[in-house]
Amino acid sequence: MAKKDYMVRMRNIRKSYGENTVLKNIDLDVKKGEVLAIIGPSGSGKSTLLRCLNHLESIDSGTIEVVGETFATDDGYGSASYVSPKEERKFLGYMGMVFQQFNLFPHMTVMENLIKAPMLVQKKSREEILPLAQSLLEKVGLSDKADSYPGRLSGGQQQRVAIARALCMQPEIMLFDEPTSALDPELTGEVLRTMRQLAEEHMTMLVVTHEMNFAREVANKVMFMADGFVVEQGTPEEVFGNPQQERTRSFLHNML
Amino acid sequence: MNELGHYITPLLEGTGVTLEIFLLTFVLVLPLGLIAALGRLSRFRIVRMVLEVYIWLMRGTPLMLQLLFVYFALPLAGIKLPDIAAALLAFTLNYTAYFAEIFRAGIQSINKGQYEAAHMLGMTYPQTMWHIIIPQMVRRVLPPMSNETINLVKDTSLIYILAMNDLLRAARTIVQREFDMTPFVVAACFYLGMTFVLTWVFKRLEDHFGRYEL
Numbered sequence: 173m174a175k176k177d178y179m180v181r182m183r184n185i186r187k188s189y190g191e192n193t194v195l196k197n198i199d200l201d202v203k204k205g206e207v208l209a210i211i212g213p214s215g216s217g218k219s220t221l222l223r224c225l226n227h228l229e230s231i232d233s234g235t236i237e238v239v240g241e242t243f244a245t246d247d248g249y250g251s252a253s254y255v256s257p258k259e260e261r262k263f264l265g266y267m268g269m270v271f272q273q274f275n276l277f278p279h280m281t282v283m284e285n286l287i288k289a290p291m292l293v294q295k296k297s298r299e300e301i302l303p304l305a306q307s308l309l310e311k312v313g314l315s316d317k318a319d320s321y322p323g324r325l326s327g328g329q330q331q332r333v334a335i336a337r338a339l340c341m342q343p344e345i346m347l348f349d350e351p352t353s354a355l356d357p358e359l360t361g362e363v364l365r366t367m368r369q370l371a372e373e374h375m376t377m378l379v380v381t382h383e384m385n386f387a388r389e390v391a392n393k394v395m396f397m398a399d400g401f402v403v404e405q406g407t408p409e410e411v412f413g414n415p416q417q418e419r420t421r422s423f424l425h426n427m428l
Numbered sequence: 429m430n431e432l433g434h435y436i437t438p439l440l441e442g443t444g445v446t447l448e449i450f451l452l453t454f455v456l457v458l459p460l461g462l463i464a465a466l467g468r469l470s471r472f473r474i475v476r477m478v479l480e481v482y483i484w485l486m487r488g489t490p491l492m493l494q495l496l497f498v499y500f501a502l503p504l505a506g507i508k509l510p511d512i513a514a515a516l517l518a519f520t521l522n523y524t525a526y527f528a529e530i531f532r533a534g535i536q537s538i539n540k541g542q543y544e545a546a547h548m549l550g551m552t553y554p555q556t557m558w559h560i561i562i563p564q565m566v567r568r569v570l571p572p573m574s575n576e577t578i579n580l581v582k583d584t585s586l587i588y589i590l591a592m593n594d595l596l597r598a599a600r601t602i603v604q605r606e607f608d609m610t611p612f613v614v615a616a617c618f619y620l621g622m623t624f625v626l627t628w629v630f631k632r633l634e635d636h637f638g639r640y641e642l
């Protein structure tokens with residue numbers, strides 16, 4: 173497979189907070205159109221892994237390639253650096269991120285949340301971006317909320333706006349960090365449906381989740397992490413149907 | 429009642445001086461306070477330290493002392509400012525420190541998820557501050573800003589020691605000349621009028637900037 177068919181490649185990723193090593197030599201590959209579900213107990217480093225990938229945190233060593241280009245690299249002596257802030261914008265443009273806490277901009281309407289960054293960052297005019305923004309709102313089922321402020325929406329609606337906002341930048345890869353964990357159980361369905369639809373359209377996705385049914389049904393690949401290690405990975409059938417590691421078995425047992 | 433007529437002209441003129449000092453200081457303090465607040469949060473230690481010392485000095489000594497210092501000490505150093513400029517300098521230096529602290533607290537109260545969302549959308553630091561953080565900060569700092577602004581109106585009366593004919597000094601001059609307390613009462617009403625208008629303006633601003641809240 174050609175190098176550029178990999179949307180994300182992480183090699184030998186290490187990351188510590190002081191004495192606490194949170195990521196211990198993680199390798200990760202995601203191909204175009206793949207959905208990778210990252211599961212594991214809380215504190216195992218799942219969020220940190222995503223946050224290192226998009227440079228909300230910095231890796232200590234290892235290399236990161238995004239869409240076949242080097243985003244962060246090792247100097248060979250165990251310390252890594254990311255590309256310059258100017259170049260970084262291009263890489264961030266490849267990735268959209270959906271947070272557990274939505275992180276919508278509360279002082280802007282739903283529509284402004286969607287079009288602000290395309291206008292500021294991609295220098296698009298309002299007219300240029302409006303059709304895409306409207307179609308995305310329609311896609312997440314919130315056309316009628318374009319002029320509402322996020323504070324007036326339910327959690328599920330807010331998270332769908334957050335997904336539409338990320339998509340409005342036309343990313344190649346979508347990152348989700350427990351997108352339904354802050355939601356009341358009856359609201360998770362609408363968000364998962366939107367994500368499922370994205371997967372069906374062959375969006376490349378990295379999804380940290382506790383929704384085992386979603387991981388089983390939607391993901392092409394499942395990665396189980398514990399204590400900063402990748403304990404086991406494989407197809408959903410392999411990981412859920414026939415886990416090889418005791419840690420995986422006991423984790424899955426507790427989740428069901 | 430007849431007398432009220434000839435009180436009123438000097439008192440109105442005094443109000444003009446008071447308003448002039450107030451408005452000019454206020455207009456200067458807003459951007460300077462914001463810049464100082466951003467400096468206090470700068471990643472450069474030296475910038476943070478310089479501003480910390482500045483704010484400590486301004487908040488730790490009486491405004492009256494600062495005013496006298498600018499008025500008397502600067503001329504000794506060969507810098508002669510017109511009275512109004514000296515007063516403006518002292519008030520601006522002092523109030524910039526207070527506003528900087530208000531703005532800093534406001535900026536720090538914004539959830540870090542807002543910065544993270546902006547980062548992921550590719551926004552630069554200035555874009556993030558200008559479009560995301562500061563608009564939300566404004567809503568939160570309006571109540572403390574309102575308090576400080578009203579304090580500023582009242583503190584302008586300190587310039588009476590500089591022999592400038594502000595509202596308070598105009599009133600005192602008449603009281604001393606005519607042994608009649610009425611001008612003080614009228615001056616009090618004028619101050620109340622100004623602070624009333626300010627309170628109302630800030631209330632309107634709070635409604636405007638808070639329109640996105642439930």
Ligand SMILES: Nc1ncnc2c1ncn2[C@@H]1O[C@H](COP(=O)(O)OP(=O)(O)O)[C@@H](O)[C@H]1O
Binds near residue numbers: 192216219
């Ligand atoms: N900013 C931080 N500073 C210090 N420690 C952190 C920080 N963020 C996460 N950690 C630690 O890193 C470990 C992994 O955290 P995290 O990636 O959030 O796990 P997960 O998302 O799998 O629950 C935890 O032990 C957590 O306490």
Ligand SMILES: [Mg+2]
Binds near residue numbers: 218219220350
């Ligand atoms: Mg997490």
